[in-house]
Amino acid sequence: MLPHDGPVFEREMGCTADELRGWLPGACQGAALAWRDGGADVTLGAGRLRLDWQVLPPRRIALIELPRLAVCFHFEGVTDDERCRFMRRFDLCTQRGGG
Template identity: 45%
Template sequence: MTPTHVPEQFDRTMGCTAAELMSWLPRSLPDAQLAVDATLGRCVASWSEGTLSLRWSPLPDRCIALLRIPQLQVHFAFQGLDDAARYARQKFFDLHTHRGGG
């Protein structure tokens, strides 16, 4: 769920692998120019009004009984986008990277 106020910078733990995150980037940031560096775990999404820089690093899997969920620590840094634009971009990103049901 996207908070009503999206700060310019924040960290989030996501339940995915780096490969999964990179495969989601084009559809979760569809109108952005993307510069992805998989080796360094970075992506910069650029729009005319500003940018979103993502940095990620793997965390240990979350284990629940026999279930193992990969995790990434992802740092989000918006630059040049006002509150409304950050909210809209983050909400779209969240809707297209959300997993699970119900």
């Protein structure tokens, strides 16, 4: 377990690592973003968000194959308001269209 002073949670996302890397700059709204192998660090106010992801086997539904990522969010020194603002924007930038 990594030491942290803020919320840590995981999500399974239906996307590829390349798609997530494409969406992340928009989700950061100009916040400093540093790429790592299998993750990224985002500066949020006086703190940071450490994102780590791992490719999962695709989900198969009949003939459809959907990509999957396990994404871990580690917030360190980020206020609740900053975290909520970031996650609202992240969710908006990573949601797929539908209808």
